[in-house]
Amino acid sequence: MRIATWNVNSIRTRKARVVDFLLRADIDVLAMQEIKCRPEQFPYDEFDAAGYEVIAHGTNQWNGVAIASRLPIDETVEGFDGMPGFGEADAEGLLPLEARALGASIEGVQLWSLYVPNGRELDHPHYHYKLEWLRALRAATDAWRGANPDAPVALMGDFNIAPLDIDVWDREFFEGRTHVSEPERAAFQGFLDDGFVDVVRERGVEGYTYWDYQQLRFPRNEGMRIDFILGNAEFDELVVDASIERDERKGDGPSDHVPVVVELDIETGLDDDRPMIF
């Protein structure tokens, strides 16, 4: 069972490249971020023709997450308990909830497609939203794992955090900017403290997952490692291979992010009576 995460930066613009990759890389499940569309705008036909079912969660032209799978999707969840909102408060003082989290149980594995808020600037309200969003996600994962202690869980997506100095091309360039600040790194570390493992880095995979479109960042290999697959111990022990698909940044019309892939040692399609895990 091969699964991947990819910030596609508009699925309507990228549909041909994404479906081509799924088939070429033999991917069973893809968690997408930044689909930049509402569910009714998603290009389902292209995925269906390739044999993939899609669940999409989007509210407007920003954000948006989806999961494509050629294995049966048993349950799905939009957002998570305690997830904060952002923007203009409504009459009751509630902030709009953005489309940044989508969960699915597939072959008994709990998979999440996550698009962590960017943060924008260290003194911007979006930065505090980012930290609060991560705090709430961590609390929610504790609750799921408490309820399902044996289920493999993977948090997959664009975390918008570079945990280590080697995860950015120039640490000086990022001084005073988001993605490398101590609170953001502490928030990321919190998941590791809870027992999640960066299952890709753990297997010796190096390199960036994102290169800005501007200033020849990709040809100069001036990138960032901000897309991750964090698995609990039950997930980690299933992983037999991992990769960052750097070549997907090449050619015409690439996303600014590339796919991150893991292969799991799971015999698919054998168990028709898996327990519900949400």
Next chain:
DNA sequence: ATGACTAAGCGTCTTAGA
């Protein structure tokens, strides 16, 4: 080539990305 940003929306600029 991996080459000097890209995407969406009521849109010919603005917002967002990171």
